[in-house]
Amino acid sequence: xxxxxxxxGGRRNNTFDLWDPFQDFPFxxxxxxxxxxxxxFANTRIDWKETPEAHVFKADLPxxxxxxxxxxxxxxxxxxxxxxxxxxxxxxxxKWHRVERSSGKFMRRFRLPENVKVNEMKAAMENGVLTVxxxxxxxxxxxxxxxxxxx
Numbered sequence: 001x002x003x004x005x006x007x008x009g010g011r012r013n014n015t016f017d018l019w020d021p022f023q024d025f026p027f028x029x030x031x032x033x034x035x036x037x038x039x040x041f042a043n044t045r046i047d048w049k050e051t052p053e054a055h056v057f058k059a060d061l062p063x064x065x066x067x068x069x070x071x072x073x074x075x076x077x078x079x080x081x082x083x084x085x086x087x088x089x090x091x092x093x094x095k096w097h098r099v100e101r102s103s104g105k106f107m108r109r110f111r112l113p114e115n116v117k118v119n120e121m122k123a124a125m126e127n128g129v130l131t132v133x134x135x136x137x138x139x140x141x142x143x144x145x146x147x148x149x150x151x
Contacts, residue, residue, distance in 0.1 A: 048110065054134055055112065055133075055136065057079065057081070057110070057132040057134075066125040068083045071132055077116070083106055086103060088103075116137060121135075
C-alpha cells in the first residue's frame with residue numbers, strides 16, 4: 001500500500017514510497033527513480049554569497065575526492081566547477097532496493113562580477129564541501145574636484 005495510489009497501474013510494496021506521476025510514462029525511468037547524468041548535472045547544489053571582502057561559493061560534494069573536482073576560470077570571468085561522481089561497484093550478489101544518490105559528471109558555471117581578483121582565487125575541500133573564495137577588488141571612488149562658481 002502506498003501513500004498515494006497509483007493511477008497508472010503498478011503497485012508499490014513500500015508503505016513509505018512516494019507517488020511518482022511520471023513512473024509509467026514511455027521514457028526511461030521515472031522522475032523519482034534512478035537519477036541519471038542529467039540529474040547529477042542539475043543536482044550539484046552550490047551556494048554563492050557575497051561578503052564585503054569576497055564572493056564565496058560552497059558546493060556539497062559528498063563522496064567526491066578533491067582530485068575528481070576541477071575549479072577553472074574561463075574567459076577571465078566565468079567560474080566553472082566540474083567533476084565526476086563515480087558509481088559504486090555493483091556485485092552480483094547484491095540486491096538494490098533503492099538508488100537515490102546521483103552519479104556521473106557534473107558542471108556548474110557562474111559569471112563573476114567585474115570587481116573580483118581572479119588571480120587570487122582559492123579553493124579548499126573539507127568534509128565533502130568545496131569552498132571557492134574569490135576576493136573582491138577595492139572599488140575606487142572617483143576623484144571629485146569642486147569647481148568654484150564665479151559671479
